[in-house]
Amino acid sequence: MATLNQLAGQIRFQLEQLSPHDGHHGFEHLCRHLARARICSNILPATGPVSAYGDQGRDFETFRTYLHESPIANSSFVGLASQGPIAFACTLTQKSKIKSKIESDVETIMGEGTLVIDIHYFCTTDVSVGLRHSLQKWAKEDHQVLLEIHDGQAISEDLTDQDTFWIAVQYLSVPAELYPAPQNKDSEKWYFKLVETWKQAANLPENYADFSEMKAAIRHATFTDTAKKDLPFWIEQMELLINSTPFDALKRKGTYEIAVASLRGLGSMIGYEEQLLLYFDKVPELTAPVDIEDATTLWNYCSGAHRQNAIQVTLESLDNWRSSIVDKIESELRASTQPGKRCLLLETRGQLYMVPEPEKKNRYTINKTIASWLELALLVDKAPLFPLENFADHLTQFLELPIIGTRLENHPDFSKLTQQIDELLAKRHGGFVAAEKCRDRAMVFYKRGEILRAIKEVHKAKIQWFAEETLQGALLATLFVSSCYKEIGLVFAAKYYALATAFIALNSANNNVQPLISRGLHFTAACDYSIGAYCGFFDFTDVSLMALNSFSKPIDTLTPEHELSDILFKASVIRTLTKRLNPDLLRLVDDRIKNWQGLENYFDDLIPEAEREWNKRDFSDIWLALEEQTYDRPFSDLGLFRSIQFNALGVTWRFKWENTYELTSIVEEIVAVVQIILADIAGTDWYLLRTTVEVEISFGESKEFDLEEIPSNDLGRWRLALSNTESMGKSDLIALQLASTLLSHASLLPTEQFDNRIEAAFRDGLSHKIFFGQPYNVLYRKLIHKNEFESTNRSVLSNPESDRPFKPVLHHQLSWYSDLGSGYTEESAKKALKNRYENSVRPIKYTLKRLAQQQSFIDAVHFLRAQGWLDWHILNATSLIVLNHHVNKEISVNTDREKHFKRFKELSSQPEDVNADSVPVSEFSVENLRFHLWISMQSTLKNLGFELHQTTPDFEAISDFLGTRYKYWTDDIDHPDYGF
Structure with a gap:
């Protein structure tokens, strides 16, 4: 048995033999499989018909088409990483010509078609370090592309790894038995015994006992790096079983194992199409749920293989196979009244609908998946033997799937489904089992970068885990929650x-x-x-x-x-x-x-x-x-007064207080509660303004606490006066009330909707999140004593660089919701604009004609247009100035507000009186026009169904909200020329 170095030498030798024996085709396959394993899994050959990939990924397809027509079509393939397309090329060119060959191929790749971000070049000859660096520099400077060169030595070393050695076995004819045995051989003793037994077997495999052994072995080889080199052997043995067994069911099972092993282990199903055709032709004859599930799983594999060009079947065949499975599931559901069987069929139906139909590659049917599984959740109590825990594990595993996982987690009913399954698990197996599933989902979300989703799942887990016998798990979950909060x-x-x-x-x-x-x-x-x-x-x-x-x-x-x-x-x-x-x-x-x-x-x-x-x-x-x-400036806790500022969901949250021991423990608790609530609501749109909320906190003379809003049109300013004695014991309640008030101030949701959402958050466990163990200020004061806090003299020291701006990076999951608002459509926007033009012009018809002759008004209009104002903005503001002027002359708003409003509506609905008093042109200044448009924005919000909760509105934030989410500053329609 060779050492790894000896094995690399053997592989290196075999690589060198490829050129004399016309081995280019095999070398291309070798490089493609190695690239899939080490660089990019989403790789297609550059040769072959474009139609094999449908309309998936246009840029990628265009580039692939170009490579197909290029001079290096037979020695290139492409992949698509998350950052952009990658090109691959390979050659058997000898060392003396390798430099010119690489340069020529790079120029060909970069000459036309979609640009790539990387080129990975494989060659059998060795490339010196100096030449490699020279070529990389040339590629970067001349073609703005990163060039990586994998020479014969590098390829040889890569092929000695456990999970890639099978490539050398298949394409370089390196004997599988040359691979060194792993150190932990005892743990796989059963497998090595099977290998030895079947390599020495005199009889052909033909029965279920043989199949059982080979199934265990082929799956082990498929998913175990140390055994992957044996896959070709086990596939051959399974083919022998299919040919020798008289059992049709066993033939089907063998076909399933070969196809999955070939795809998952070797990256391709090509060559097994005829067997798959026979397999799916038998679907209408199936009755056992497990066989229907196997057919569904295998179809999903085939669908994925087709997208990767790893199987040669038509879309029509794939569609027919799928239809036969759907028909079989539905017929069995109609025929069966057994809860257990129905649950199995519903689980399988949901899995089938996760993958789009072949002819509709981008049209996912996740709604049908969730509906099937919700139906299962309602039925499963009547099926006590249904493997519910396995189903919960499958939900977690599906979350890890590319694209599908994202669509599942973003489905509005996915949380409802997992909550129902968790409750059923707790009822059947206890809360600890349900907690484990929450934790497992949390880890999947975390790995996917969905930190907020991970936080919610771990909060569920820690509650169900919180018992003495599982305290360690609960506290580990708590620490994990802490790290998640910090990460965002x-x-x-x-x-x-x-x-x-x-x-x-x-x-x-x-x-x-x-x-x-x-x-x-x-x-x-x-x-x-x-x-x-x-x-x-x-x-x-x-x-x-x-x-x-x-x-x-x-x-x-x-x-x-x-x-x-x-x-x-x-x-x-x-x-x-x-x-x-x-x-x-x-x-x-x-x-x-x-x-x-x-x-x-x-x-x-x-x-x-x-x-x-x-x-x-x-x-x-x-x-x-x-x-x-970091998230704040250095030495942020120095100074007579301390300030905390952070940004979340578009709002800048700022808290200021005197830097004392008592206030610090309470204010930090208030900020912690605010942040916990913000994380909890971040998954939904609360229609927040991009504004600033500032709270000054101090001790006052009140027995409870006093929250006062300070008027400001630039930000939301508040003053919170605490009771020195009462605040310590009620700090969590004070923090909760303050957080709710501040959030309401920044939100445009109507009060009833806002309150309903807060209540729903508490029903979903918000109270358990903002209060855990002890209030924050209690924990703080138990662990840090006052004399230790004051020994630093932090309040008399100055914060360095306090005038220098500090702008920390905002985590993307705490970004402001900037999507178009609910109810917005192009059609409704045009209708509203038509009404605005008509309603604005009607009461100022004659005033407009006069203003069009006034240079000061024209200058104001030109200035505002340069700032993005459209004609309907100008007309709207002008109309308000005129109407307010006329109404105020008749009725003072301070005398009778209701009568003033009624008269305003009357005049706004009537054409302007030609004999009405002229409004002084000085009233139409830039400042006054802007002010009246701001005033009108409040009516716009109301018409959209929103409520403004600010006593003194932040007009800039309102303008920003309407402009971004309702196209207030960009939408317009064709309209007459009004002369200005």
Whole structure:
């Protein structure tokens, strides 16, 4: 048995033999399979008819068509990564001509068709490092493309990996038995025994016993890197079984295993089309749900293979196969009254509808999938033996599928489905099992980057897990929630859950959770570090180090993953940054570091190294890096008054307070609650204005608390006065009421709709999210004492670079909803514009003629048009000025508002009186026109079904909302020339 180095040498030798024996076709297949395994899974040959791929991916198809017609059509293939198209080319050209060959092929690829972002070039000869770099530089400068060269040596080494060695076996005739046995051979002893048995078998396989053994082996080889080299052997054995067995059902099962193994293990079904045709012809004869499920699964594989050009069947055949399965499922559902069988059929029907029909590649039928599974959920209580836990696992697995997973999770009823299944699981198997499924879904969402969805699922899990026997799992879930909040910039929500983890672990008699004390405290410190609250970082690091000493085992060697390594790194960065920002603050930092006994030697090496690295960078670059990597300015918790600012859902949230121990613990709790609520509602559109909400918080003389809105047309300003005694015990309720008020202020939803949504959020468990274990301020004060807080003298120190703007990066999942608003259609917009023109012109017909002769008005119009005003904006504002002038002369709005409004409506519906008093032209200034258009925007909001909850409106935010979501500043229709 060879070593890996020897094996690479053997492969290298076989590669060199390809050219003399006219092995280009085999080398192309080899490169394509290797590229699928290592670079890009979505790869198609450049040769072959374009129609084989339908209308999927036009740019990609255009490029592929060009390659098909190009001089290198027989040595290229293409892929589509998330960033853009990739081109691949391969050659057997010898070393002396390789440079000119690569340059020629690159120029061909880049000459026409869709541009690519990368070119991966495979060759059997070796390419020196110098030549590789020269070619890469040429490709970048002359063609603006990245060039990667995979020469014979690199290919040989790649083919020695467990999951790619089968490529060498199939295309280079390298004996499979040359591959070194894995170190953990005992764990796969059964498999190696089967390999040995079947390689020595004298008789042909023919019965179910043989099939059972080979099925286990072929699936193991398909999905296990160490065994993938054996797949060709097992496929051959399964083909022997199909040919020798007298059982039709066994032939079908063998066909299924071969097709799946060939596609999943080797990347293609080509060559098995006739067997598949026979397989699907028998679908009408099936009766067992498991056989129908196999047919559905295999059809889904065939559909995917067709999109990847990995099977040679027509769309018509695929469509016929699918129709036969649909007909069979529906006929069995009509015929069966057994709940268990119906559940199995409904599950299968849902799986079939996940994949679009062949002729309608982009028309998914996820609605039918969800409907089938919701029907299953209603029925499953009557089928106690239905494998409900497996079905829940399948839901999680489906979420991991490209495209399909996204469509499933975005379906409005998917959460309803998972909630029903979780409740059924809890009823059948207990809450712990349901919690595991929530956790599994959360991890899938997290891996997909759907952080908010992951947070919601883990919140469900932690509630069902919260028992002494599963406390460790619950606290790990809590820490995971904390990390998710921090990742999207909701740092105080993250800090709350990290504090709760540490506190619950500290007060538990369960020894298994003791390590989570220091982990929770360390993560709390990391949260403060991420918002530049360096005093807070040192406060919680002090407590974290005490917990490490008390509850963790001593370590001999400090690894990069250890909490201490992170503490040392962050402290070194703070110290180095302080030296650049304000050396006067070095004493503060050094005094805190000196408290960490036993770590001094580490800083002797780390700090000079950090300073050398940071001294190379310009300060503006350092500041930019801070904006990209953290959420608030450095030393944000210094100063007599402290401020927290963050952006979420389009709103800038700002909180200010005197930097005292008592207020800090309460204000941070308020911010944490606001952030938890924002994360909870982020998945729905609350029609928020892009405005700023600012709250000044202080202690007052009131026994409860007093919230006062301060008039401002630029932002929402509030003053919250707390009771020094009552606030500590009711801080969570105060935070909740304030958060609801602030959210309502920024939302345009009618009050009833807003309240209904808040109530729905509480029904879905919001209260369990904003209150966990203990209120935030209680946790804070139990872990950080007042004398420790005040020992830093943070309130008398100044925040460095306080005048320099700090603009942290906003996580995309907290972005403002900018889609077109509900009810908007082009047709309705045109109808509204027609009414606006008619209603605006009617009461100012004669005034318009006079104004058209006034240069000051014309100048104002030209100025406003340059700012984006359309004619209907000008007419609307002009009409309001005229109407208000006439009505105010008759009735004062302060005297009788109702009568004033009634008279206004009367005049607006009547043509202008030719003898009416002329409105002074000075009334039509730019400022007055703008003001009256702003006033009209409130009516526009009302007509759209919204309510404005601001006492003094933020007109800029309203204008922005209408312009972005209802095309207020861009929509127009053909209209007469009004002379201005």
